[in-house]
Amino acid sequence: MANxxxxxxxxxxxxxxxxxxxxxxxxxxxxxxxxFLGLITVxxxxxxxxxxDPVLAIVGDRAPASVVAAARKQYxxxxxxxxxxxxxxxxxxxxxxxxxxxxxxPVMDDIRRVLPATLELATVGTIIGLLLGxxxxxxxxxxxxxxxxxxxRVIGLVGYSVPIFWLGLMGLLVFYARLxxxxxxxxxxxxxxxxxxPITGLFLVDAILQGDxxxxxxxxxxxxxxxxxxxxxxxxxxxxxxxxxMLNELSQEYIVAARAKGLSETRVIWGHALRNAAVPxxxxxxxxxxxxxxxxxxxxxxxxxxxxxxxxxxxxxNADMNAVLGGTIxxxxxxxxxNLLSDLLYRVxxxxxxx
Amino acid sequence: MMMRIQTRSRxxxxxxxxxxxxxAAPVALADTPxxxxxxxxxxxxxxxxxxxxxxxxxxxxITGNTYDMLVRLDANxxxxxxxxxxxxxxxxxxxxxxxxxxxxxxxxxxxxPITAEDVAWSFERAVKLNKSPAFIxxxxxxxxxxxxxxxxxxxxxxxxxxxxxxxxxxFVLNCLTxxxxxxxxxxxxxxxxxxxxxxxxxxxxxxxxxGWLKTNYAGSGPFKTREWKxxxxxxxxxxxxxxxxxxxxxxxxxxxVKESATQRLMLEKGDxxxxxxxxxxxxxxxxxNADLAVTAAPKSTVYYFSLNQKNEKLxxxxxxxxxxxxxxxxxxxxxxxxxxGEIHQNFLPKGILGARDDNPYKLDVAKAKELLAKAGLPDGxxxxxxxxxxxxxxxxxxxxxxTAAQAGIKIEIIPGDFKTILTxxxxxxxxxxxxxxxxxxxxxxxxxxxxxxNPNNADDSMNxxxxxxxxxxxxxxxxxxxxxxxxxxxxxxRSSMYADIQQxxxxxxxxxxxxxxxxxxxxxxxxxxxxxxPTFDTNFVAPVSK
Numbered sequence: 001m002a003n004x005x006x007x008x009x010x011x012x013x014x015x016x017x018x019x020x021x022x023x024x025x026x027x028x029x030x031x032x033x034x035x036f037l038g039l040i041t042v043x044x045x046x047x048x049x050x051x052x053d054p055v056l057a058i059v060g061d062r063a064p065a066s067v068v069a070a071a072r073k074q075y076x077x078x079x080x081x082x083x084x085x086x087x088x089x090x091x092x093x094x095x096x097x098x099x100x101x102x103x104x105x106p107v108m109d110d111i112r113r114v115l116p117a118t119l120e121l122a123t124v125g126t127i128i129g130l131l132l133g134x135x136x137x138x139x140x141x142x143x144x145x146x147x148x149x150x151x152x153r154v155i156g157l158v159g160y161s162v163p164i165f166w167l168g169l170m171g172l173l174v175f176y177a178r179l180x181x182x183x184x185x186x187x188x189x190x191x192x193x194x195x196x197x198p199i200t201g202l203f204l205v206d207a208i209l210q211g212d213x214x215x216x217x218x219x220x221x222x223x224x225x226x227x228x229x230x231x232x233x234x235x236x237x238x239x240x241x242x243x244x245x246m247l248n249e250l251s252q253e254y255i256v257a258a259r260a261k262g263l264s265e266t267r268v269i270w271g272h273a274l275r276n277a278a279v280p281x282x283x284x285x286x287x288x289x290x291x292x293x294x295x296x297x298x299x300x301x302x303x304x305x306x307x308x309x310x311x312x313x314x315x316x317x318n319a320d321m322n323a324v325l326g327g328t329i330x331x332x333x334x335x336x337x338x339n340l341l342s343d344l345l346y347r348v349x350x351x352x353x354x355x
Numbered sequence: 356m357m358m359r360i361q362t363r364s365r366x367x368x369x370x371x372x373x374x375x376x377x378x379a380a381p382v383a384l385a386d387t388p389x390x391x392x393x394x395x396x397x398x399x400x401x402x403x404x405x406x407x408x409x410x411x412x413x414x415x416x417i418t419g420n421t422y423d424m425l426v427r428l429d430a431n432x433x434x435x436x437x438x439x440x441x442x443x444x445x446x447x448x449x450x451x452x453x454x455x456x457x458x459x460x461x462x463x464x465x466x467x468p469i470t471a472e473d474v475a476w477s478f479e480r481a482v483k484l485n486k487s488p489a490f491i492x493x494x495x496x497x498x499x500x501x502x503x504x505x506x507x508x509x510x511x512x513x514x515x516x517x518x519x520x521x522x523x524x525x526f527v528l529n530c531l532t533x534x535x536x537x538x539x540x541x542x543x544x545x546x547x548x549x550x551x552x553x554x555x556x557x558x559x560x561x562x563x564x565x566g567w568l569k570t571n572y573a574g575s576g577p578f579k580t581r582e583w584k585x586x587x588x589x590x591x592x593x594x595x596x597x598x599x600x601x602x603x604x605x606x607x608x609x610x611x612v613k614e615s616a617t618q619r620l621m622l623e624k625g626d627x628x629x630x631x632x633x634x635x636x637x638x639x640x641x642x643x644n645a646d647l648a649v650t651a652a653p654k655s656t657v658y659y660f661s662l663n664q665k666n667e668k669l670x671x672x673x674x675x676x677x678x679x680x681x682x683x684x685x686x687x688x689x690x691x692x693x694x695x696g697e698i699h700q701n702f703l704p705k706g707i708l709g710a711r712d713d714n715p716y717k718l719d720v721a722k723a724k725e726l727l728a729k730a731g732l733p734d735g736x737x738x739x740x741x742x743x744x745x746x747x748x749x750x751x752x753x754x755x756x757x758t759a760a761q762a763g764i765k766i767e768i769i770p771g772d773f774k775t776i777l778t779x780x781x782x783x784x785x786x787x788x789x790x791x792x793x794x795x796x797x798x799x800x801x802x803x804x805x806x807x808x809n810p811n812n813a814d815d816s817m818n819x820x821x822x823x824x825x826x827x828x829x830x831x832x833x834x835x836x837x838x839x840x841x842x843x844x845x846x847x848x849r850s851s852m853y854a855d856i857q858q859x860x861x862x863x864x865x866x867x868x869x870x871x872x873x874x875x876x877x878x879x880x881x882x883x884x885x886x887x888x889p890t891f892d893t894n895f896v897a898p899v900s901k
Contacts, residue, residue, distance in 0.1 A: 050775075051775050051778055051779065052774045052775050052778050053774075053777075053778045053781070056774060056777060056778060056781075059487050060410055060487050061777060061781075063487045063490070064490050065817035065818065065819065066817075067485060067486075067487065067489075067490075070485075070556045073555075073556060074556050102402055103402060103585055104402065104403065104569070110585075113585070114586070169616055169617075172617065172620050173620065176620065176624065177620045177623060177624055180624075183626075184617075184620060184621050184624060184626050185612055185614075185617050185620075185621060186610060186612075190387060190388070190391070190393055190608055190610070190626075191388065193588065193608075301613055301614055302614055302616075302617055303617070304395075304610070304611060304612040304613065304614070304617060306584075306585075306586045306587045306611070310399075310586065310613075311586065314399055314586075317772060317774065318774060319774060
């Protein structure tokens with residue numbers, strides 16, 4: 001590559017490159033902060049206008065009037081909405097997101113407990129989606145309108161139109177109930193649940209850290225079905241996008257040039273076209289990962305998976321607004337972090353953005 | 356070419372790894388462990404294990420199995436109480452003092468002896484913490500200022516409880532079976548008391564161990580709680596220090612599984628022994644499976660729909676009565692409620708002292724039309740009904756909509772989720788609403804108070820009974836009768852008073868009682884002795900074996 005030859009001449013540019021990077025990170029952070037504030041504000045006010053009395057969630061329907069009034073005061077629900085908002089904001093800036101009224105624990109403790117389960121599932125799903133989606137998408141683009149292209153289209157169509165809930169139950173019915181290839185709902189078998197102490201909360205990682213291969217196998221057999229299910233939806237998206245990016249690249253002149261140079265077709269497709277298609281794909285993958293993080297409520301319900309999706313759903317149903325806000329902020333932060341990451345990767349992968 | 360082979364062998368390698376991981380799991384996983392009962396149950400309502408705080412259904416079952424109360428419901432006849440920690444008790448002639456003699460030489464799971472001091476401290480913390488179930492004890496005149504006097508240990512084996520009025524002894528004793536009266540190991544809990552800053556709402560400088568007891572255990576029941584992981588599982592283990600008959604199994608695991616279809620699959624597969632939230636379709640399939648069995652028991656929840664008396668059409672007595680003839684009770688029983696509920700037209704659930712089980716109303720459109728004509732509404736009218744979008748309630752509402760239409764009443768169904776409807780209901784902004792009510796404690800007064808009393812019908816009333824929520828100005832004599840029943844010391848007389856109150860509310864009130872809920876469970880064939888009780892804290896698992 002020309003990199004070695006360029007090294008001397010780029011030295012002068014590097015400083016300005018670094019400061020432009022710092023500048024873009026800074027501007028990104030400013031945008032992120034504004035996004036955050038907007039997110040908190042909108043979520044807060046939506047949460048307060050829904051027609052559910054939050055005190056009901058705290059003390060229940062049966063509590064006597066004195067208990068209801070005491071709780072209303074204690075949680076500040078008797079203050080004007082605007083004061084409640086300012087109060088929340090000042091506390092949030094100090095890192096205090098309040099306690100969940102349902103669990104009574106600090107919201108962030110709750111989220112720390114439920115997030116790893118979702119993170120692990122979404123990661124497995126994204127890995128599966130990546131490993132299958134990219135090759136399928138490439139093949140579909142290269143062999144356009146062939147059988148494989150049609151298959152990719154059908155996969156995409158099914159991925160968009162079949163409810164994940166139904167697919168999950170069917171998966172359980174076939175692979176768990178009938179064939180017995182995988183374990184059923186839950187993260188870990190009853191036999192291990194109380195002998196196994198998690199460290200990070202990511203059970204696969206924990207099992208490796210502890211060198212406990214029986215547990216690893218059990219956890220793997222639990223996660224593979226919901227993971228494959230999420231992976232399927234991720235694959236449907238990634239393969240479709242890969243296909244269109246690849247089609248775009250394959251029609252470029254440099255491909256013709258590469259072919260004319262006599263490079264093997266494998267090299268042209270996987271080495272040149274995919275390398276360039278990979279740049280926008282990074283964003284697609286990051287988005288797909290973020291979607292799996294926040295959008296797996298139904299999967300979590302069907303597979304009795306104790307993750308953040310079911311936690312937020314339950315909180316929302318009970319008007320537990322501290323928990324909903326905290327969860328929204330964490331997921332928002334993950335979204336923004338993933339965006340930042342994909343922007344940085346963009347720079348690594350696409351030399352044009354470095355200057 | 357070389358590269359292709361490499362790729363292929365890599366795929367092969369990955370495939371081999373994958374199949375190795377998926378291959379036969381250790382044998383132990385084929386079934387649940389023989390000394391453990393595994394139940395699939397939706398336990399996401401659980402917020403605390405502290406008996407002074409917990410008031411949720413699933414926690415009720417855990418507390419019922421892991422703690423002990425002074426007195427308990429007799430499982431064979433739930434209109435009576437038997438001794439728990441108390442061996443015997445006497446009521447003073449003036450009806451104000453209850454003296455309990457404790458069973459001798461009994462211990463907590465920790466090994467600490469159970470004394471009257473523990474009982475007194477348990478009552479004190481429940482009253483002072485003032486959490487949701489505290490009113491069950493506070494209603495006897497106990498406050499944070501006088502609780503130390505009113506609930507105290509006379510000596511290590513004698514506990515004295517003083518009430519502010521000569522209540523019916525059945526009322527007092529029934530309330531003491533509630534889980535809020537569970538006796539906690541004061542020596543153990545006091546090691547974990549945390550300091551708090553007193554405030555206007557909470558005057559004490561410590562939390563009485565509430566923070567610790569939320570997730571820990573300090574009781575004396577046949578089981579002890581080992582672990583609770585919110586929204587995941589609760590594990591209880593046999594308590595070898597239990598004074599009564601020991602639990603047959605070493606361990607019971609409650610796994611949080613919300614979906615009925617998922618529960619059914621796990622039950623069929625043998626990954627759980629009991630499935631607790633089966634919907635009618637899945638329950639049906641389980642009952643037909645030769646490897647499985649089913650069990651059912653009436654629970655304390657009664658479903659009804661009510662007519663807000665602020666709506667002047669609904670306030671007419673004839674209209675109230677007409678609605679009672681506009682429900683196709685028989686059809687509901689045969690279809691939507693099959694297996695999960697029983698038609699029940701009275702506010703007291705079966706199994707409680709004084710409960711009636713006569714169901715006089717039948718679908719009778721002609722009679723309803725006649726009543727509507729008498730009310731000056733021969734052509735019917737339009738009205739809204741708030742309905743939870745969940746079965747069987749949604750289906751029942753549609754059935755009522757259809758039968759009411761036959762008499763010219765146009766019901767517009769407003770679907771919503773439970774908390775939203777409840778908020779609206781508590782603000783008296785509904786026309787009609789179909790809802791349920793479960794007893795707060797196992798005494799007829801729990802429901803009588805809410806259905807048959809309304810001390811202040813003004814909008815700013817502090818006492819939001821169900822009668823108030825429907826703006827029903829309960830006749831004074833009915834309110835008085837309900838009050839009198841509370842102090843009627845003759846149990847039989849008291850029982851017949853409630854029979855009378857139920858009839859009056861049923862025939863003249865703005866409530867149309869529909870059915871009593873049946874709790875169901877699907878079991879593996881090898882599970883023995885699993886019996887559901889009338890309340891969740893009487894769903895005892897100690898006698899279960901397999």
